[in-house]
Amino acid sequence: MDEDQGQRGGVPVTGIAALLRLAGIGAVLAAAAGGFAYAGGWLTPDRLSPARLVGQLEANAGPHPGFRRNHAKGVCVTGRFASSGAGQEWSRATVFRPGTVPVLGRFALPGGNPAAPDAAVPVRSMALQLTSPDGAVWRTGMNSSPAFPVRNAADFFALQQASAPDPATHRPDPAKLQAFLADHPETVRALALGRSFPPASGFGNGTYHSVNAFLLVDGAGRETPVRWAMVPEQPFAPFDARAAQGRDAVFDGLAAAVAQAPLRWRLMVTLAEPGDPTSDATAIWPPERRQVEFGVLTIAGVESEDDGACRDINFDPLTLPDGIAASDDPLLSARSAAYARSARLRDGEAKSPSAIAPPAASPRNAP
Amino acid sequence: MTRSDPRFDPLARLLHWLMAALILAMLFIGVGMVSTVSERYAMLVAIHRPLGVAILCLAALRLANRLRKPAPPLPADLPAWQGFAARASHWLLYGLMLGLPLIGWAMQSAGQVPVVLYGQLALPAILPASPGLHAALRSAHQLLAYGLFLLVLLHLGAALMHRLLRRDGVFRSMAP
Ligand code: HEM
Ligand code: HEM
Secondary structure (H helix, E strand, C coil): CCCCCHHCCCCCCCCHHHHHHHHHHHHHHHHHHHHHHHHHCCCCCCCCCCCHHHHHHHHHCCCCCCCCCCCCEEEEEEEEEEEEEEEHHHHCCHHCCEEEEEEEEEEEECCCCCCCCCCCCCEEEEEEEEHHHHHHHHEEEEEEECCCCCCCCCHHHHHHHHCCCCCCCEEEHHHHHHHHHHHCCHHHHHHHHHHCCCCEECCCCCEECCCEEEEECCCCCEEEEEEEEECCCHHHHHCCCCCCCCCCHHHHHHHHHHCCCCCEEEEEEEEECCCCCCCCCHHHCCCCCCCCEEEEEEEEEEEECCCCCCCCCCCCCCCCCCCCCCCHHHHHHHHHHHHHHHHHHHHHCCCCCCCCHHHHHHHHHHH | CCCCCCCCCCHHHHHHHHHHHHHHHHHHHHHHHHHCHHHHHHHHHHHHHHHHHHHHHHHHHHHHHHCCCCCCCCCCCCCHHHHHHHHHHHHHHHHHHHHHHHHHHHHHHHCCCEEECCCCEECCCCCCCCCCHHHHHHHHHHHHHHHHHHHHHHHHHHHHHHHHCCCCCCCHHCCC
């Protein structure tokens, strides 16, 4: 009956029947296109996309083309990580075998302003890339505050909106921020917790926390939820805004310290107990949790972003070697999506000089 | 008659329908993942990379098979412009089936992102680090993916026209 044979026996359909079939084909194509548009979020403009999230960061900080949309002010560092081998009990990652691997990193200030005064930002960050001999790459971005103000991307977006500068006053509207905090007791708690970890006098004597939980995976597939921190061997001293002279005092202090002697941190891994939440970055685990030293990080070089290798790296927290895996913390996927968006944007923009140009690496200061 | 069966050979038909499903899934996964910051993003990216590389391998196999075994002739009464559109769109489809995954791999390489397929299995970089290339290839990946979806729609529409209106055996030549 409905033969598909053409000159080999079939007959073309004409008239009303043809119109009906044409309409049917049109309906199939429209359904496919509609499904595609739905999947891509074009029919649901309220869906929180990486572009919207990063757009809000950009709106708050103003345009700074070529720079990261967050943690914009930074400097590159180089060094090495000496693994003690202790981590092998929980993770099959080759980076935890005894031995030393090269490290490339970046110290930064949160916020989208690449020329922010150091004293204006109470949190600092350390991002690292560790490359194992087998080529496996581990990237981790850590903050000096052990907790994050929000649990998920939707709250992060709402907090950014609530702290957006008012067009008239160029300052955030305190009422909006208050309204957000009233709805988010976990944010109030996390901010209070953050205040009990005051910033150190420099980058070199600060502790940097993974904040998010991850899973260590051993050779048998056994998973252990963990958080990690880089704990300095340099003695802590609190930041004193009066003593910190100049916009870039903390960055200048880093370059000066490394010029004197390499800086060292111990990688301390905190093992969760059953029941410790892994999907809530606003709360830290009880202090009595077991901590294991996996190795020692040494930072021996500081370079400007302008010619340093860190500038074009995306320190995506999900760039993980086999043996370290994401936990169920929803912030990890959100960070991965937003960092890819930020990296795509800044990589396509003309570069202007970084605010930080350490003497050793700066041609301007060369004799 | 030199050909008793005016159809594509069985391997060509198998690859066609397998890849149709994979490529369509890939296009939806692609636009879906960049539309969200939810946990779906990480989950979909983890599927996107190995699936894209699988499509690249299948496309290479398919092209080799296509060059070895020519396609059955189009109906003699097909208007010349339709014959041209058919041939041109088929080669464009081959170009995109190979080009899109290659661009995906190249943009990750230029952006210094390790192309981890699964566990310890990772692909080497095929381009040196270059932020400019990363951004340009990322845009190309997006635009060409939209182009591929449009081409797939046209291809589907034409196939259904052959099947339901002309009934000229063209659909049957690739039917499973
Ligand atoms: C949804 C939540 C978050 C969003 C939207 C967000 C957004 C961003 C963006 C857009 C960048 C710049 C990325 C680039 O261009 O390479 C960035 C950098 C960074 N973020 Fe986040 N972030 C979030 C949560 C966190 C958390 C929980 C931490 C805790 C450790 C964190 C630590 C860092 C660090 C250390 C950097 C600097 C990395 C570098 O120096 O390149 N972020 N963030
Ligand atoms: C037939 C093969 C492929 C198809 C049809 C495809 C399709 C897509 C689509 C539609 C998007 C979304 C573009 C946008 O709207 O911005 C996308 C993004 C992406 N694709 Fe592919 N792709 C393919 C192969 C690959 C391969 C082989 C890789 C890597 C090895 C890759 C890596 C990516 C990445 C990293 C993104 C962007 C993620 C982000 O920016 O957050 N793709 N792809």
